Amino acid sequence: MNKVNIIMKNNPGKNTKVSSALRTHGLNLNFQTQKGIIRAVENVDFELKDGHTTVILGESGCGKSSLARALLRLLPNNTANYDGEVWLGGRNIMEFSDSQFRTQVRWIKISLVPQAAMNSFNPVTKIAKQIAEPLLVHGKVRSKKEAMRKVSEVFDLVGVPQDFIGRYPFEFSGGMQQRAAIAMALVADPDVIIMDEPTSALDLLTQANIMNTLKKIKWETGVTYMLITHDVSTSSELADDIAVMYAAWIVERAEAKDFFDNPLHPYSKMLMDSVPRLHADKTPRSIPGTPPPLYEMQGGCRFAARCPERHNDCDREPPVFEPQPGRKVKCWLYKRN
Ligand SMILES: Nc1ncnc2c1ncn2[C@@H]1O[C@H](COP(=O)(O)OP(=O)(O)O)[C@@H](O)[C@H]1O
Numbered sequence: 001m002n003k004v005n006i007i008m009k010n011n012p013g014k015n016t017k018v019s020s021a022l023r024t025h026g027l028n029l030n031f032q033t034q035k036g037i038i039r040a041v042e043n044v045d046f047e048l049k050d051g052h053t054t055v056i057l058g059e060s061g062c063g064k065s066s067l068a069r070a071l072l073r074l075l076p077n078n079t080a081n082y083d084g085e086v087w088l089g090g091r092n093i094m095e096f097s098d099s100q101f102r103t104q105v106r107w108i109k110i111s112l113v114p115q116a117a118m119n120s121f122n123p124v125t126k127i128a129k130q131i132a133e134p135l136l137v138h139g140k141v142r143s144k145k146e147a148m149r150k151v152s153e154v155f156d157l158v159g160v161p162q163d164f165i166g167r168y169p170f171e172f173s174g175g176m177q178q179r180a181a182i183a184m185a186l187v188a189d190p191d192v193i194i195m196d197e198p199t200s201a202l203d204l205l206t207q208a209n210i211m212n213t214l215k216k217i218k219w220e221t222g223v224t225y226m227l228i229t230h231d232v233s234t235s236s237e238l239a240d241d242i243a244v245m246y247a248a249w250i251v252e253r254a255e256a257k258d259f260f261d262n263p264l265h266p267y268s269k270m271l272m273d274s275v276p277r278l279h280a281d282k283t284p285r286s287i288p289g290t291p292p293p294l295y296e297m298q299g300g301c302r303f304a305a306r307c308p309e310r311h312n313d314c315d316r317e318p319p320v321f322e323p324q325p326g327r328k329v330k331c332w333l334y335k336r337n
C-alpha cells in the first residue's frame with residue numbers, strides 16, 4: 001500500500017460509543033409535478049455514526065436517492081419544499097447559504113458516488129483531470145501537479161492502475177469507472193461519503209471486488225459511509241447500522257446485527273424474507289405489490305396496504321417507537337400499552 005495522505009480517522013470498535021458524523025431532524029424534500037406534490041423525503045430523522053457504515057435499505061421509488069440529494073443539497077428545478085435540520089460537526093448546515101454549502105460542505109465534508117456513476121463523467125475529459133478539478137476549485141491544493149499527485153494516491157486506494165491517469169472515460173470498463181467515481185468522492189478527504197447503489201449496475205464478480213475495496217477503504221481511512229441499496233445481500237456485507245426507507249419515511253433503524261437477527265417492521269421482515277439464501281429451508285418470497293406513488297399521500301401508515309399485520313390503528317400515521325434500546329420502528333405493533 002502506498003503512503004496515502006488521507007487522514008486516518010478513528011476506526012471505532014463495535015462497542016465504542018461513537019459520536020454522530022451527521023444527523024438529520026425533520027428533513028423534507030418535495031417535488032412539484034403535474035400530478036401534484038411528490039413527497040420523496042418526509043420528516044426524516046436519522047444519524048450516521050462516525051466511522052460506521054449506515055445502509056439505507058428499501059425498494060426502488062422509496063426516496064433513497066432523494067434523501068442523498070437532500071443531504072448534498074443537489075436539488076432538481078422542480079423542488080417544491082426543502083427543509084429540516086442537517087447537523088454536521090456541531091453546525092446545522094441547512095442554515096448555510098448556497099455558496100457556503102458549495103465551498104464548505106459538498107465534496108469537502110460530504111461527497112457522493114452517484115447512482116449510475118459510470119455515466120457521470122464527462123466523456124471528452126480525462127477522468128483524472130475531472131477528479132482533480134474539485135481540489136483545484138476549492139483550493140485544497142496549490143498546483144495542478146499537487147492535485148495529480150493526490151489523484152494518483154486515491155487511484156491506488158481504490159485500485160485503479162496508475163496508467164489510467166492519462167485515459168478518457170471510454171477507456172475505463174464499467175467497474176473501473178465505478179472505482180474512479182469512488183476515487184472522486186474520496187479525493188478531498190470528506191468525513192462522509194454517500195454511495196447511491198454503488199454496485200447495482202455491475203456484474204457479480206465486479207460487485208464483490210468493489211465491495212472488498214470499499215471495506216479496505218473504510219478500514220484504512222475510517223471514513224463514514226452512507227450506503228444506499230435496494231439489495232439486502234449488499235447491505236449485509238458492510239453495514240454497521242441499518243435504516244429502512246419506505247414511501248419517503250424511515251420506518252426502522254437498528255444496529256445491523258440486531259436487524260439481521262430480528263427485523264421488527266413488517267416491511268423489514270418481508271425484505272429479509274425476499275432474500276435467496278444458500279442453506280435456507282424457506283424459498284424466498286417476493287413482496288406483493290409495489291411502494292405507493294408519493295403524491296397525494298393519504299393519512300395512516302403507508303405500508304398498510306401491503307402489510308400482513310395491518311390492524312385498526314394503522315389508519316393513523318404511526319409514531320416512532322423504541323421497543324428496545326437503540327431500535328426505532330415506525331409501526332403501531334410496537335405501541336407500549
Ligand atoms: N425531480 C423529480 N421530480 C418528480 N419526482 C421525482 C423527482 N425525483 C424523484 N422523483 C420521484 O420521487 C420518488 C422517489 O424517488 P427516488 O428518490 O429516486 O427513489 P429511490 O432512489 O428509492 O428509487 C419516486 O416516485 C420518483 O419518481
Ligand SMILES: [Mg+2]
Pocket residue numbers: 064065066115196
Ligand atoms: Mg435511487
